[in-house]
Amino acid sequence: MTAVSLGRRSSSWVLILALSISGVLPGCGSSEKDPPEETPSPDAGSPSPDAGSPPPDGGHPPLDGGTPPTDGGNPLPDGGTPPTDGGIPPPPPPAFTWGNGTETGTLVGNVWTPGRDAEGLVNAASWELVPKGRWIEVAGTPLTSLDAAVKAALPGFRDLGSGGIAAVINAYSGVAVDAPRARWWAFGGGHADSSNNGLYRFDMAKMRWSIEQLPDNSANWTGVTYGITYSFYPPADAYAKAHPDSDVFNDEFFDPDRPAASTGNPVARHTYNGLVYNPDLQEVAFGVRRMWRYSLTTRTWKRHNPFNTPGASYNGATGYGGSQGWTFWDEVKHRYLFGPTENYNYSRWWSFDTDDQSWNWETITPPAWHFAQMVRVGRTLVSFPYPEAEHGSFPTFPPRLITYDMDTAKWGDLKLKHDLEVSRIYTDYFEGMIFTYVPPLNRYIAAFPYDRDGDGRREYRTFEVDPVKLELREAPQWEAGAFGGWHELVKNRFFYLATHDALVYVRKGEENLRVFRLP
Template identity: 35%
Template sequence: MTIPTSEYYPIQSALTVAEEQPPFFSQGQAGGSYNPNTFLWTPGRDASGIITRRSFDLVPLGPWVEVAQTAFVKKVQPLLSAALPTYNDPGASDLADVLDDYSGFAHDADGGRVFAHGGGHQGSANNGLYRFDLRKMTWAIAKLPDMQTHWPANYKTNPPRDNSYSIYTRAQDYCKANPTTTVANHDMFYDPIEPAADTRNPTARHTYAAMTFADGKLRHGVRQYWEWTESTNTWSRKFPFNKNYITHGKPGGGATGEAVKGTWDEVNKRYICGPFWNGTPGGFWGYNTLSDTWQWMNNLPSGWEAYASAACRKARNWCLFARPTYNKNYFWPPMLRVWNLDTQITQTFRLSGLKKDRCIDANRYDESTIMEYVPEIDRIFLLMPYDLNDSFPDEATLPLVPFLIDLEAASITPEVQTGAFPSLTARSLIKNKFFYSEKLRALVMVSDSGSNVRIRRYA
């Protein structure tokens, strides 16, 4: 069985020949090095820092390869200290939690870059934006975090007054005193007392798998709908469905607080996000950036299936999969939902190949399941907690097992990984720090803030 897709062609596309894209890598002569024993690749770069094609060709097809000197904290902390010598994050894990605490990337597929933005709760108050350039395999600061200098004492403590750096205390006080406000929410540096703190930037937060990047804008729907415009380096925000502070948090208001995932509809210029959250999971909403209108999305999963699902794009289809459990009929048999962005029609594929008694405990919502579509093999690469060899006791923290989902055969099959593939468990919060890069024709993984970037080439 094949998945119907709808392709988009501009009117003039049949009459014109597309411009040939410049090569992604440099044509320079720097060779770099590759160690086949440790699977460590040290890129060679030209004078402008761009990796040479000659160097990239050292990376073999198939095994996971570690890219030298690409660990997030090790590379970003000196940049942050140089730019803001007096910056002090009161969070327990500081810069590391920008990546490590239920947070992910926005992948700029056209530009060959990713943006990191996360933190939140008691882990980190760092609300900066950080960029990784796949052409250079280097980290940079895209937007500096807000300085702590003018924050009130009850926000700078650890823990802060409201037990989360995602909630700015003065914004929270204002919203509670003005519940019909549309200009503020508690997840932003809105400060009617101290103008120097009133940046209107978002606070740090778990970004889950919600962030997208397209047309020069980073978008996510965690707590509110947020946009960062790269050309102006500014954030803007809206309450979904044009609600106010109090109605935004009510059932049907559109607040999205946990396990959020999003995708960008490049044809209709629409950001899609969910599940909305008001104590229990709901469904998905969409924001049309051209018409400035909101709508609930039809035929997508809702409730706990929406909460537990991992998601990935396959052309004009958004694929969602909720990992099955051994001790309840949650999401059994295993089902892949394939939702078409043009028709809003879902196909359901019941996948063969798993054993129910080897699945994870139903009470575990570790949010560790992730997947990405790999066009070179026409398969979805899935990492899911699973007891492959029936060797773990019930309720154990299971390893993340690699699988391939074959839609044609409606099957899910384990795949042995080679090279520098890390040891991962249901506690590993990779979220969407795992993606397929068309520029590299490779899967890219950042397992945690202290580890080097890993890639697996397919072509």
């Protein structure tokens, strides 16, 4: 358990959903707080160019002359295949594979140093050295290990934030996971934490971070007055206000007076749970502020104004995607689901159809949004709100699973059997829920503050949720080994990977990755 640093609506068809979800679920993944905002504040983001097109060269300086190194530990992007004619992405990269070498590396206490083959792949024999049933640190895996490479590639680069590159994920940000290939991407920072808007990738095949796209170079922002936040670019903000009919918004680097700074890339920001990998289009996307999509084949960003709203007109009712956001890709309907928006109607999400480029309002979850964590299990989104007495008109105690069927657009409220006392639950604003699904066990693992001992200390406790028995029970076994405690801003950086039959925990940017092989 870890200390926290902070001091009904029911459906008529709940029984039907309870029966159906038990069939679906078995087969099927610091910084200042952001208070809710009625309209986007400067911290919320800024406009982008009228034409929406990036400047030459994608707005980025060449990486050592444009030719990336080729050694196995290369932190720079590894090539990339341009799209075929017609803009159709090429086939996805090959599935995850182990190295076939004999080097096993070492295990000292709860720290594992992987053994790799000649191509830099972690050997299968080395993974067998990792014990089961407890958390193990993977040596040499902090995101901060890339700091020197970023600065070497960008002369004059300086992160203006207080947290440096670690804050790319420490500052209220999650990751976009490509589970079949056991890799994920991080993009974040923002506010006072970090001005670093680079996109970074971690590959379990090599157990290393690499730079998918370099951040914008702060050396190009000479003369720009940046204040307490790096979530919006002041020249873009000024342009949007002066050109209210343009599609410029302050969440990108648009700068008529500084061509080198006018890259068209998104500024840093807290991404919450809003980053997602799209295997069909081979891109990473998020819907925090606006909708942004990074092509892994062309290595460029593209942004969309929700509902085609001019940037200067954004507010919660016109598609401004604010904090606490989730993003999911619907491969059946070819649409992105983004939510929630910052209009104090927390159950309202918006979607973007990639076939006809249409925007739509969606109703997905009841208004317990920022007290919940959400995972996708098959075609069902499953949310676990913080079990408190009441959030506005929607009680979340007793504890419950809230579900959304992506095909029928129906949501359900499934109450859980439990032994919690409502008086022992933390009752202030809290957005640090931990929640993920483990398919081989058909269990959810959850964590939240609870005063189990009755001594007034509301510490993080770890629980399991049985979706068949609809039962919540404490499960301290998931805290064994090099666990390190729950980090209240972990967002979706805690997940299961079938390639390794293990849980993965990206705790902090300055710490090693943690893995837990299932017994």
